[in-house]
Amino acid sequence: MRVTGVVVEYNPMHNGHLYHLEQSRASTSADAVVAVMSGHFLQRGEPALVNKWARTKMALQQGVDLVLELPAAYSAQSASLFAYGSIAVLDRLGVVDTVCFGSESGDIRPLQALSNILVEEPPLFKTFLREELQKGHSYPRAASDALARFAALDPAIDSELAQKPNNMLGLEYLAALKKLNSSIEPATITRIAAGYNQETITHPSIASATAIRKATFETGIETAENLLPAVSYRVLQEEFAAGRGPLSWENYRQALFTLLHRATPDGLREYVGVDEGLEHRLLEAALRAATVHELITLTKTKRYTWTKIQRALTSVLLGLTRREQKELSVADGPPYIRVLGFTGRGQAVLRAASSRASVPILTKLPKEKPKMLEFDLRASRLYAQGYSARQPGAELWDITRPVQIENW
Amino acid sequence: MRVTGVVVEYNPMHNGHLYHLEQSRASTSADAVVAVMSGHFLQRGEPALVNKWARTKMALQQGVDLVLELPAAYSAQSASLFAYGSIAVLDRLGVVDTVCFGSESGDIRPLQALSNILVEEPPLFKTFLREELQKGHSYPRAASDALARFAALDPAIDSELAQKPNNMLGLEYLAALKKLNSSIEPATITRIAAGYNQETITHPSIASATAIRKATFETGIETAENLLPAVSYRVLQEEFAAGRGPLSWENYRQALFTLLHRATPDGLREYVGVDEGLEHRLLEAALRAATVHELITLTKTKRYTWTKIQRALTSVLLGLTRREQKELSVADGPPYIRVLGFTGRGQAVLRAASSRASVPILTKLPKEKPKMLEFDLRASRLYAQGYSARQPGAELWDITRPVQIENW
Known part of the structure; x- marks a missing residue:
C-alpha cells in the first residue's frame, strides 16, 4: 500500500485544497492519503474558523483517509517548528512513503538544494542572515533574503525560488525530513495547474483561504458558497448555526x-x-x-x-x-500520534502502522498524558471560550468525543 | 469643623444608605461627611454594578462631602483587612473626628468589649477559633462563634452581639481603630430606625442593595425605581444606557x-x-x-x-x-489617599487635611506611583473589560478623568 502524507490546516477546506489533494494522490499513485492537520490554533497564529472536529469531517468526506492532529506545541509556531512537528508526525507513523506539498515550481530538485542550506547553515549564510536582520526585517523575510543571496553564489541553484514566500514552508518540510533522517520521499506539485479555471475554482493558495474567511466575516458564509466544495459549505453552515463559528x-x-x-x-x-x-x-x-x-x-x-x-x-x-x-521538548518531536478520524482505507493505514509507528498512536486519550498532550487539551479548553453560543461540555470534547469514522 | 467618616460601597446608593448618611451626620453633629468607598471590586468579592466615578457622583449629589477610594488591595478582602484599610484611610487624613457605622444595637460599648477580644486574641479565644474551624465552618462563621463562646464567659459582655453578622464589620472597624492607635472616636447607629416605613423605603441593609441588584439583573432597573433615591436612579439609568452596566x-x-x-x-x-x-x-x-x-x-x-x-x-x-x-505591604496601611470627588465643604476638609494628613493626598495621579496605586490602576483596566459596550479610553480613565467636584 502506497501512502502519501500531506500537511494541512483546512481553514476551511476549499476547492484549492481539493485540487491539491487529488493532485497529490494522483502524482504519487497513492492508495491512501494521510493528513497531519493543525488543531485549534494555526500557523499564522490564529484560532481556527471552526474546530478541529468539523475540519476533520471536511477532510474525511472529501478524500483524506486519515487525519492526525499536529500538536498545539507546533501548530502556532515558526515555519521551521511547524514543519518539523508536521513531518515528525508523518515520519513516526512509520508507513508514509511520500510527503507531497505545493510549491511555485513543481520541481523538487532546486528546492532540495536550497533546503540543504537551511539545514547546514554555512557560516556565510549565517553572516547574510545577521546582516538582513540588522536591516530591521522580520525573521522570515531576513531568512528568505539571506538564502537568496547565498544561493546566488552557486549558479547551479535557482536563487529566485528562495524569495517566493509560498516556497518557504516547502523548504522547511525538506529541512525537517533531513533533520529527522526520514525515509519519506518528498514530492511537490505546482500550486496552479495550467488551464485551471480561475473563475469557477479559486486559486489554490493560502490567500484564497484568507479571502474565504474575509468574505465569511464581512458578508456572511453565503457569499463564499461558490468558493467552497459542497461538503465544506454544509459543515461550515452547521457549525455557524450551532454557534461554533466563525471564530476569529x-x-x-x-x-x-x-x-x-x-x-x-x-x-x-x-x-x-x-x-x-x-x-x-x-x-x-x-x-x-x-x-x-x-x-x-x-x-x-x-x-x-x-x-x-x-x-x-x-x-x-x-x-x-x-x-x-x-x-515540552519540542526538539524531540511529538511523543504520540493523535488520530482525529479515518476512513476504511485510513483504518488499513492504521493497521499497518500499529507495528511500525515509533510512538503510541492514540485513538482515545490515555489516563497518563504526556505534557505535550496536556497542552493540546488546554488549547482546546481555551479555544472553546470563543464560541458565540455556549457549548455544554465543550471543554471536555477532547476526552469525550470519539475518533471520527467516515466513508466506511 | 467636625468631620465624620463613613465606610461605604454604594453598590448602588439606596434609600437605606441615605438614611444612614443623614443619621451619621445628625448623631455626630458633623459639619462634613467623608466617605471611604471601595473602587471597582467590592468586599463580597464582586465587580461593582457601575464604576467608581458613577458611584462617586451618587455620593456627592446625595450628601457626602468628600469621597476617598479604598485601594483595591483592601476592597475585595476579608472583613478584617477591608476594615483595616478603610479605617487607615480615614485615620491618615488627619481630620476625621468620628467614624460612624451601622450595627444591630446602636450601642458602641458592648461592641468595644467584643472587638477587644479580636485585637488581643486571648489564648482561649484562639483555641475556640481552632475548634470552630475544625468543625468545617468558614472562617467568618468560626470567628463569630468563637467570639460568642469566649464572650459568654464574661457576664458583662453581651455575647449574642457576636453572632449577628451585621455586627462583624463594626467589630473589625473598632479593632482597626485600636491597631492603628487612632484618635478617631467610633460611633454607631441602629440599622433600622424605629417606626421606619418598610413599605416606602427599603430596609437599610446590605441585603437590600443585594435585592436592588437582583431586581436590576432579573427584571430591569425600572422595577427597582421605588427602592432608589432619584439621583441614584438617574445615574444608574445613564450608566446602563451607555453600556457601562449593570456589571456582574x-x-x-x-x-x-x-x-x-x-x-x-x-x-x-x-x-x-x-x-x-x-x-x-x-x-x-x-x-x-x-x-x-x-x-x-x-x-x-x-x-x-x-x-x-x-x-x-x-x-x-x-x-x-x-x-x-x-x-503591597497591606499591613502598613495605604501609602496615599486617593480623592475621587468633593463638594465645597469637602474642599474645606481637604484644605484642613493638607497639613495634617500623614500620607500624600492625591487629586491627580503622580508620575511615580506606589505599587498599591499601580494595583488600583490594574483593577480599573480589568474592570473596564466587563462593559457591554466598548468605552474608548476606559483603560486610562484613572489617569484622564479629573477629580469630581459637585454641589459647589
Whole structure:
C-alpha cells in the first residue's frame, strides 16, 4: 500500500485544497492519503474558523483517509517548528512513503538544494542572515533574503525560488525530513495547474483561504458558497448555526485584553514569541485598541509582522512560556500520534502502522498524558471560550468525543 | 469643623444608605461627611454594578462631602483587612473626628468589649477559633462563634452581639481603630430606625442593595425605581444606557474561565484566597459550569462560602498573588489617599487635611506611583473589560478623568 502524507490546516477546506489533494494522490499513485492537520490554533497564529472536529469531517468526506492532529506545541509556531512537528508526525507513523506539498515550481530538485542550506547553515549564510536582520526585517523575510543571496553564489541553484514566500514552508518540510533522517520521499506539485479555471475554482493558495474567511466575516458564509466544495459549505453552515463559528481573534477579545492588562512587561516577555521589546508595544497598544485587529495594527512594525504578533498572542492566550516550551521538548518531536478520524482505507493505514509507528498512536486519550498532550487539551479548553453560543461540555470534547469514522 | 467618616460601597446608593448618611451626620453633629468607598471590586468579592466615578457622583449629589477610594488591595478582602484599610484611610487624613457605622444595637460599648477580644486574641479565644474551624465552618462563621463562646464567659459582655453578622464589620472597624492607635472616636447607629416605613423605603441593609441588584439583573432597573433615591436612579439609568452596566461576574465570564482553564493547581494556589484545596474544586467546576454563577455553585461547600469563592476569583482576575500582596505591604496601611470627588465643604476638609494628613493626598495621579496605586490602576483596566459596550479610553480613565467636584 502506497501512502502519501500531506500537511494541512483546512481553514476551511476549499476547492484549492481539493485540487491539491487529488493532485497529490494522483502524482504519487497513492492508495491512501494521510493528513497531519493543525488543531485549534494555526500557523499564522490564529484560532481556527471552526474546530478541529468539523475540519476533520471536511477532510474525511472529501478524500483524506486519515487525519492526525499536529500538536498545539507546533501548530502556532515558526515555519521551521511547524514543519518539523508536521513531518515528525508523518515520519513516526512509520508507513508514509511520500510527503507531497505545493510549491511555485513543481520541481523538487532546486528546492532540495536550497533546503540543504537551511539545514547546514554555512557560516556565510549565517553572516547574510545577521546582516538582513540588522536591516530591521522580520525573521522570515531576513531568512528568505539571506538564502537568496547565498544561493546566488552557486549558479547551479535557482536563487529566485528562495524569495517566493509560498516556497518557504516547502523548504522547511525538506529541512525537517533531513533533520529527522526520514525515509519519506518528498514530492511537490505546482500550486496552479495550467488551464485551471480561475473563475469557477479559486486559486489554490493560502490567500484564497484568507479571502474565504474575509468574505465569511464581512458578508456572511453565503457569499463564499461558490468558493467552497459542497461538503465544506454544509459543515461550515452547521457549525455557524450551532454557534461554533466563525471564530476569529475578536472572539477572544476579553480573554486576551485581560491577560495583557494584568501582565507586567517582564511577565509578558516570558511567553514564546514575545521578545525584542514586543512586550512594551503590546502593553501600550492594549491601552488604546478597541479590537484585537486594532491591537495588532498598533503593534505592527517592519520587524514585528502581523503573523509574528498573532503567534505571540497565541502564546499569551495559551499561557505558553519559554520555560514550558522547554519542558515540552519540542526538539524531540511529538511523543504520540493523535488520530482525529479515518476512513476504511485510513483504518488499513492504521493497521499497518500499529507495528511500525515509533510512538503510541492514540485513538482515545490515555489516563497518563504526556505534557505535550496536556497542552493540546488546554488549547482546546481555551479555544472553546470563543464560541458565540455556549457549548455544554465543550471543554471536555477532547476526552469525550470519539475518533471520527467516515466513508466506511 | 467636625468631620465624620463613613465606610461605604454604594453598590448602588439606596434609600437605606441615605438614611444612614443623614443619621451619621445628625448623631455626630458633623459639619462634613467623608466617605471611604471601595473602587471597582467590592468586599463580597464582586465587580461593582457601575464604576467608581458613577458611584462617586451618587455620593456627592446625595450628601457626602468628600469621597476617598479604598485601594483595591483592601476592597475585595476579608472583613478584617477591608476594615483595616478603610479605617487607615480615614485615620491618615488627619481630620476625621468620628467614624460612624451601622450595627444591630446602636450601642458602641458592648461592641468595644467584643472587638477587644479580636485585637488581643486571648489564648482561649484562639483555641475556640481552632475548634470552630475544625468543625468545617468558614472562617467568618468560626470567628463569630468563637467570639460568642469566649464572650459568654464574661457576664458583662453581651455575647449574642457576636453572632449577628451585621455586627462583624463594626467589630473589625473598632479593632482597626485600636491597631492603628487612632484618635478617631467610633460611633454607631441602629440599622433600622424605629417606626421606619418598610413599605416606602427599603430596609437599610446590605441585603437590600443585594435585592436592588437582583431586581436590576432579573427584571430591569425600572422595577427597582421605588427602592432608589432619584439621583441614584438617574445615574444608574445613564450608566446602563451607555453600556457601562449593570456589571456582574457574568460580564467577566470569558476572562475568568480563560484564566482558570490555563492555570495549573499550583499556579492557582498562588492567588490570594485560593487555599485549602479550593484550587482543585475551582478547576473541576470550570470544566462543567456554563456561567460564573454555576462555577461558584459547583465550588461551594460549608467551608468555602460564596463570598470567599468570589474573593478568590477576584484575586485570580486581578492577578493578585500572595507574593504581590506581600510586596503591597497591606499591613502598613495605604501609602496615599486617593480623592475621587468633593463638594465645597469637602474642599474645606481637604484644605484642613493638607497639613495634617500623614500620607500624600492625591487629586491627580503622580508620575511615580506606589505599587498599591499601580494595583488600583490594574483593577480599573480589568474592570473596564466587563462593559457591554466598548468605552474608548476606559483603560486610562484613572489617569484622564479629573477629580469630581459637585454641589459647589
